[in-house]
Amino acid sequence: MSKEDTIDDSSAPLVEHLIELRNRLIWAVSAFMIAMILCFVVAEPILNFMLGPIERAMRELGDPNPVMQYTAPQEYFFTLIHISVVAGLMVSFPVIAYQLWRFVAPGLYRSEKQAFLPFLIASPVLFLVGAAFAHYVVTPIAMTFFLGFADAFSVVTALIPGLADAPAGAAIEATAPAADSGIDIVFQGKVNETLDISLKLILAFGLCFQLPVLLTLMGKAGLATSAGLANMRRYAIVVILIVAALVTPPDVMSQLILFFAVYPLYEVSIFLIHRIEKRREADLRAEGLWDEDEDAPSDGAEPKA
DSSP, X not given: OXXXXXXXXXXXXXXXXXXXXXXXXXXXXXXXXXXXXXXXXTHHHHHHHHTHHHHHHHHHTTOSSOOOBOOSTTHHHHHHHHHHHHHHHHHHXXXXXXXXXXXXXXXXXXXHHXXXXXXXXXXXXXXXXXXXXXXXXXXXXXXXXXXXXXXXXXXXXXXXXXXXGSOTTSOOOTTOOOOSSSOOOOOOOBHHHHHHHHHHHHHHHHHHTTHHHHHHHHHXXXXXXXXXXXXXXXXXXXXXXXXXXXXXXXXXXXXXXXXXXXXHHHHHHHHHHHHHHHHHHHHHHHTTOOOHHHHSOOTTOOOOO
């Protein structure tokens, strides 16, 4: 075994590991609680930021003074608590990840540390990219798509002469003045429900953007190959579409956006795993351990180390 593959502190007894785990958990939980309290102090600006996409969508659809409501005395307070928990977890994640790394690192070979550390850094970066994409691109499109139905029939009415004389109740116009008959349908959004939609989109895109990290780790562990993933493209398309249908609001537009954002990441994963395989092959050739007949990968077979 090479010097760089030695394990640090491998002789520590079980009790010391449990004490170390307890201390790391205390630091992680303390960081989360402090971050949650700090985020609660600024929870209202965070809420205004999260509701920004629906505010812009309502203004673009002709509402000069967007208003949202809550229908229970405790609803707004627990909405701020919800925001504080999510924001506190995101703010304290670097500390939590560092404590996790400090606990796991002594049990890893140095070569394993060098291989794992880039993924530990790439994972939160990709999550933030996915979350930003959801907040600034997907959520405004989804909100405009949903709220646009209120004015859809009024637009058609303006384009087709005589349609305005249709039977009562046929036209739905949110901003129309009171008529002799029919019902005006208006949007009166609840704060917590709208926030849930935004958070679900952020979580869905943030997690789906972890695909290159997951597949590349599987490639380094020998659980996946570039050839195998390339042969599974048609199944990957179906799986991504199913996941998009499950984790996004029930509209085709946001589902397609998630698919066209995630599928290129699948292709990026194939490219990264292919580079890992080439580097592994070069190392084995340099050591004289590479055999063209036995070690060459074929349709998902991993080269022997």
